[in-house]
Amino acid sequence: MDKSKIKNLIFLAIIVVLIIPQTRKPIQVLLQKGVMLIRKPSIEKKEASVKLTEYNWNLIDGTNAGYNLQEAKGKVILINFWATWCPPCIAEMPSLQRLYDDYKDKVVFLFVTNEELSDITPFLEKKQYTFEVYRPTSNYPAIFDVTSIPRTFLIDKEGNIIIDESGATNWNSETVRSTIDGLLK
Secondary structure, eight states, X not given: OOHHHHHHHHHHHHHHHHHSHHHXXXXXXXXXXXXXXXXXXXXXXXXXXXBOOOOOOEEEOTTOOEEEGGGGTTSOEEEEEOOTTOHHHXXXXXXXXXXXXXHTTTSEEEEEOOSXXXXXXXXXXXHTOOSOEEEESXXXXXXXXXXXXXXXXXXXXXXXXXXXXXXXXXXTSHHHHHHHHHHHO
16 A cells, blocks of 8 residues: 555544544543643733723522622632533643642632533543532623633732633643732732
């Protein structure tokens, strides 16, 4: 068999693997993890950052307990919009879990999804994620105009959006950790 036929067979095999749902998602997650190795979050200068002024946003957690963003005012906040079916979201979740493990007592973490608990709970249990997930019960503040996921915001104590990042990102990086450490001082 000549080289061009071998290349065509390999190309065809890749296409077939990407078409089959059972193999497509893991491959997409793997590719997104590769992107995360290269991609760094953009840190906004405080004077150039957008400011969160509207904190009235109602959420519910996995036990249907209510939470209003107003409770986080004056604290460092990390808000992550995500879904269980989203490969870039799945790719960045381990780094978010590690960040959560180290900062859960110092930073308000809000992992927000529109999915039902019947989809969220098995996903969290299978992956052994320990962070709380919230679902919105009211419209989010306009500043969180989320048109694609994952989208993550890091907000300082004064409401300045220090990081506004779309796509899979390594949230457990030294850059993010030193930024959070600076915000906590």
